[in-house]
Structure formats: structure tokens, C-alpha cells
Amino acid sequence: MGRKLLLEHINVPGINTYDVYRQKGGYRAVEKALKMTPDEVVEEVKLSGLRGRGGAGFPTGMKWSFLAKPEGVPRYLVCNADESEPGTFKDRYLMTHIPHALIEGMIVSSFALGAKTSYIYVRGEMMPQIRILERAIAEAKNAGFLGKNILGSGYDLELYVQPGGGAYICGEETALLESLEGKRGNPRIKPPFPAIAGLYGRPTVVNNVESIAATVPIINDGGEEYSKIGIGRSTGTKLISASGNLVKPGVYEIELGLSVEEFLYSDEYCGGIANGKRLKATVAGGSSVPILPANLTLKYANGEPRLMSYESLSEGGFATGTMMGSGGFIAFDEDQCIVRNTWNFARFYAHESCGQCSPCREGTGWMEKVLHRLEHGQGKLSDIDLLVDVSKKIEGNTICPLGDAAAWPVASAIRHFRDEFEWHVKEPVKSLQMNYGIASYAVPIAKAEVTI
Amino acid sequence: MLKVEEQEPVAFSLSLIEKFNEIVGRYPEGKQKSALLPILHEVQAEQGWLSVPAMDKVAVYLGLESIEVYEVASFYSMYFLRPQGKYVLEVCRTGPCCLVGAEKILKHIENTLGVKEKEVTPDGLFSWRGVECLAACGFGPVLQIGPEYTFYENLDEQKVDQLIQDLRNK
Ligand SMILES: Cc1cc2nc3c(=O)[nH]c(=O)nc-3n(C[C@H](O)[C@H](O)[C@H](O)COP(=O)(O)O)c2cc1C
Ligand code: SF4
Ligand code: FES
Numbered sequence A: 001m002g003r004k005l006l007l008e009h010i011n012v013p014g015i016n017t018y019d020v021y022r023q024k025g026g027y028r029a030v031e032k033a034l035k036m037t038p039d040e041v042v043e044e045v046k047l048s049g050l051r052g053r054g055g056a057g058f059p060t061g062m063k064w065s066f067l068a069k070p071e072g073v074p075r076y077l078v079c080n081a082d083e084s085e086p087g088t089f090k091d092r093y094l095m096t097h098i099p100h101a102l103i104e105g106m107i108v109s110s111f112a113l114g115a116k117t118s119y120i121y122v123r124g125e126m127m128p129q130i131r132i133l134e135r136a137i138a139e140a141k142n143a144g145f146l147g148k149n150i151l152g153s154g155y156d157l158e159l160y161v162q163p164g165g166g167a168y169i170c171g172e173e174t175a176l177l178e179s180l181e182g183k184r185g186n187p188r189i190k191p192p193f194p195a196i197a198g199l200y201g202r203p204t205v206v207n208n209v210e211s212i213a214a215t216v217p218i219i220n221d222g223g224e225e226y227s228k229i230g231i232g233r234s235t236g237t238k239l240i241s242a243s244g245n246l247v248k249p250g251v252y253e254i255e256l257g258l259s260v261e262e263f264l265y266s267d268e269y270c271g272g273i274a275n276g277k278r279l280k281a282t283v284a285g286g287s288s289v290p291i292l293p294a295n296l297t298l299k300y301a302n303g304e305p306r307l308m309s310y311e312s313l314s315e316g317g318f319a320t321g322t323m324m325g326s327g328g329f330i331a332f333d334e335d336q337c338i339v340r341n342t343w344n345f346a347r348f349y350a351h352e353s354c355g356q357c358s359p360c361r362e363g364t365g366w367m368e369k370v371l372h373r374l375e376h377g378q379g380k381l382s383d384i385d386l387l388v389d390v391s392k393k394i395e396g397n398t399i400c401p402l403g404d405a406a407a408w409p410v411a412s413a414i415r416h417f418r419d420e421f422e423w424h425v426k427e428p429v430k431s432l433q434m435n436y437g438i439a440s441y442a443v444p445i446a447k448a449e450v451t452i
Numbered sequence B: 001m002l003k004v005e006e007q008e009p010v011a012f013s014l015s016l017i018e019k020f021n022e023i024v025g026r027y028p029e030g031k032q033k034s035a036l037l038p039i040l041h042e043v044q045a046e047q048g049w050l051s052v053p054a055m056d057k058v059a060v061y062l063g064l065e066s067i068e069v070y071e072v073a074s075f076y077s078m079y080f081l082r083p084q085g086k087y088v089l090e091v092c093r094t095g096p097c098c099l100v101g102a103e104k105i106l107k108h109i110e111n112t113l114g115v116k117e118k119e120v121t122p123d124g125l126f127s128w129r130g131v132e133c134l135a136a137c138g139f140g141p142v143l144q145i146g147p148e149y150t151f152y153e154n155l156d157e158q159k160v161d162q163l164i165q166d167l168r169n170k
Helices: A018-023 A028-033 A038-048 A060-065 A090-097 A099-113 A127-142 A173-180 A209-221 A223-228 A260-265 A294-298 A338-352 A358-375 A381-394 A402-426 A428-433 B014-024 B032-047 B052-062 B066-075 B095-099 B102-113 B157-169
Strands: A076-081 A117-122 A158-163 A204-208 A237-244 A250-255 A279-283 A291-293 A328-333 B087-092 B126-131 B143-145 B150-152
Touching (some): A018 A127, A038 A099, A060 A209, A076 A209, A090 A099, A090 A250, A099 A158, A099 A204, A127 A158, A204 A209, A209 A223, A209 A237, A260 A294, A279 A294, A291 A294, A338 A358, A338 A402, A358 A381, A358 A402, B014 B052, B102 B157
Parallel strands (some): A117 A158
Antiparallel strands (some): A237 A250, A279 A328
16 A cells, blocks of 8 residues: 555545644644744755656755745745646545645745745635634644744744635746736746746745645655655645546546556555546546547557656657656546547637637637537548647747647557548548547557667 | 626725735835736626726726736736626536546536537526646546635536535525
């Protein structure tokens, strides 16, 4: 059984309340951190090797050490709880069931950064979670872990929950800050980075819910202990949101480095593909990362097993690999239509583009229309290359990474499932009535010959 | 947006104004614009949607130009700029939920309520729409109902029928 650092007590009745959370050792990390200096706390997080759990995987300790600290100027910690990446539902899960894990992490992290006011930006649709967090904050304050002079340390902290308004783009950290300032969620041009000029133009750190919660075990056990879990530069545990055609979809905490095969098929995790079907494809890290056929999901092109780690999931680059992303693992069985799903994702990005840059605004709309006609039996063969062409013109030419996030799923679906797209053109009637099936995507990859 | 001339003036309740004051207190001096999104949620929860007169009143309260409120209200998908049914059924229509039957649920709701997406049933009780991923993909299909955003998971057609029935009887 893998170690659980975040979800260890998930099944304890009442763990969502302060009393039970405290009984189970909660808020020890705050007690410990407040006896250290802020820089020592930052140092432990650096030692842990923790990488941002929001999608980009940037080392958290390093991000913290970039924070500007001009004398007499307030700095802010903002937690990114906007979770809207299709396939990702771990943050909502954590906040629903163990809200104090986030509150405790916020106190530890705010202390490390010297923030005296911190915000948790929660997507507006999560009104029930907002109420849960507000209650948890009140409980923590009541117990002396928030407010003035926390535990007699002289450190003051106020923590507020801010609702969003329903916009995927507000998960992008600078759009999130704009939104928190009461504006439309248009991403800012960087630099300046938030570490220099963020919320209200002040130095700001934006971190994902899971990154912040992970600072609790890091402080409790020490950064070095944390870094021993996992594999290589993928240290610690990671929450994986598993969805799609699985026997047991849900949120799982894994030790990084677990094999993809074990994650998908073992009873401890997803329990295999639902209804006795075969696996056709996966999107391993949320809708923005490249889709992979079953064979490349389980193994590299050279036949070695693929692991759940930042490095292993991206092995092979975009030709034969994908990315860890936010850990949103979506499984497609043999009955699923790749063209339809690609169109669905394209529609999502076209809907969510903030519209500031023309390659993204126009390109996502165009891809959606072309995919719609392909899926509905009105496409041409040339549409397939047109899609590749449009996706290339978006990629790298926009203010924020949403453009890339929209381009990659389309480009990768065509890369690996071109015959299925062609079938939609050649057999328009059939493609409306039935599904292309599994073809050779699930065929195991032959072991590469070792030549000396 | 609806024509402004058609819109009634609004009054905010005392408890709503008290809530506004509490929200503004979360931000540093002079940064009360940050209160805009949470305040619009409160107004919508009380009034069911955001009329122009209601947005104008929020602008006056926060010391903003009206246009600053309109541009925010029109950017975000949660704010309704026209009246809705008493219960708005918002069903996730994004990829992972579609793998487990969301499209069937959407169709079933359309057939059961007998109105198209974003229209209101003649009795004023219901409207429905497809929304994007609600961060519950492993428990799909899902739907939510504001203003408290009550959440319903692992839906099938029977559960939807039951839900609609329960809301009708409420
Ligand atoms: C379009 C877009 C959407 C994003 N959505 C989220 C999100 O919902 N949650 C999140 O934590 N990070 C999201 N990110 C990443 C954030 O910009 C940022 O990198 C992250 O919050 C940093 O936290 P971390 O270092 O702890 O991962 C998104 C990025 C982009 C470009
Ligand atoms: S890439 Fe798209 S979402 Fe990002 S700033 Fe440009 S238009 Fe907006
Ligand atoms: S796709 Fe429906 S909740 Fe995520």
C-alpha cells in the first residue's frame, strides 16, 4: 500500500471538523513552523523537492524564494482553488472532506512568505465548499490558529475565501489575480511576474490547493523525509483524479513512481476498465495534455513500462508521450469516439478563451467548427491537415498557455488517431451511427531490439 | 441584456447591505472593487438574476462606474443577465462526463421540461443549461442548482425524474 500524507484520515468520521482534525494530529505543523524562522520553513519546502500541483510542476520552494520582500510593503499568498481543468477534481474533494488540511497549509505557507492577509480563490460554482472553508476558518480562528498573535508568536494572519464567477481562464494565475481585484479574468502579460507585482501590484505567490496542503506533512516530517518518497525529481505523493470508463473512478493519493498499469488495473486504485471493456486511450493529466492510445499509456515506445511521474509521463516528448499536468487521469474504453471527444474539448476551449489574443480567440473557434463538421459527417479529408495547421498557429503565439492547452489535444488526437478522423470523412453515415472501435491502439508495443 | 426601459427599479434588503459591508472588510483600504464578484453573487442569490438597475446600485455602493460592473457581469458564466426559472438545472457537458452519459441526461432534461436550453418553463419553475466541467468528473454525470449550488452526482434518468418531481412539489 502506498503512503498517504494528504488523505490518510479521509475515512475518519468528522475529519471535516476542527476537533477531530486536531485529535488526528492536525495543526502540529503550525505549532512547529511558528517556532522556526520563515526562511527555515522555505528551506524545508525546498528540500522536499515539492513541485507545484496545479499543472506546471514548478518547484514550490524555488517559487517562494523568488518572492520580492521590500521593506514596509505587504505581500500576499493566494491559493488557487479555481479547479476547472476537465478531468481534475482533487482540490474540490480535498476541500470538501478535509478542509483543515488546506487551512493549516495556508497558515504554514503564509508564515513562510511573511503574508499577513491571504486569500483562497475558489471557483464560484463551489459554493458548498466555500461554506465549508469559511466554517473551518472560523473554527481555526476560535482555536487561536488565525488572527492576531497566533499562539503567542507575534505573527498575525487573516484568511479570506473569495468566490470566482465561473471562468476556466481564472485558473491561470494572473487572470486569477485580475479576477480577485474585481475585474474580468484577462491574463496579464508577463513579466512582471506575480512574485514582483501580483495582487494590487504587490509581491504575491499563487499556489495550488494541493501544493499548499502538502506543506503540512513536509513541515511535520521534514523536507528530507518527504523527498525520499517518489522517484527522481518527482518527489512525494500526488492526488490523481481518475474519471471516465473505470471500475472505480475517484480521487487517489499515489506515491509518485507507481506504474501506470498498476494504477489503472489494480484493485487498490482504479480496478480496471468498466463493464469488461478494453482500454482505448487516456488523457493522463487533465484535458490540456496530449491524448495517448492505450499501448503508449502503459509503455514507452521502446517497451519499458510507463510510471506515474512527471518525467515518465513526458517520456518520448509529444511524439509518444504526454504530461503529468494536474493529475486528471481520463480513461476511454473501446466504445468511445476520439473525434467526438476532441470536438468536445475544442468546444470547451473556444468557450473559455478570454478573447484577448486573436490566435487563441479565432483559432479555438475555428477548430471547434471544423471538428464539429468532421464529427457530424460533413468533413473533408483536407480538414484534418487544416486542424493541424490551425493548432500550430495557435501554439506559442498567445499571452497565456490556454492557447497551447487548446492546441495540444487536437494535434495529439490527430497524431495518434488519424485513421479514425479519416474514417469520419470516408464513412459519414456509419460514423454518425456507430463507433470506430479500438483498431490497433491497444496492441502491446513490441520490445525494442537491443543492438550492440 | 434586456432592454433597460423594461426593467423595474430594485431595492436591496438590509441584510444584503450588511453582507456587502462584511465583504468589503476583507480587502485593504481603497481596494473595495475586489468585493464585486462576491457582491454580485449575493445580489443574484436574493433577486434570481442581475438586472441593470441592480448592477447600477452595486456600482454606486462600491464607487465604480456602471460599465465596470456590466463588463464583469457579462464576462463570467455564473451571472444571469435575464430572468431564469426558479430552479436552474446546470448539467456538466464536458468530455469526462460525456464518457459516462451526460449527453443522454441533457437530452432527457430537455424532453422532460419541454423547453430548449436557457428557456424558462411556462410555470416559471425551471430552466436548464449545459455548463463546463464542475470538478466532479469521477462522479458524473453531475448537475447543480443555484443559488446554493446544491450538487447531484452519478445521475441517471430516474434520478433526474425524481429530482424534478421533488422540486415541483416543494
Ligand atoms: C488556462 C489555465 C488554467 C489553469 N487552471 C488552474 C487551476 O484551476 N488550478 C491551479 O492550481 N492552477 C491552474 N493553472 C496553473 C496556474 O497558472 C499556476 O501555475 C498554479 O496555480 C501555480 O500553483 P502551483 O505552483 O502550486 O502549481 C492554470 C493555468 C492555465 C494556463
Ligand atoms: S491565450 Fe487565449 S485565454 Fe490566454 S490570454 Fe490569449 S485569448 Fe486569453
Ligand atoms: S467533466 Fe463533468 S464534472 Fe468534470
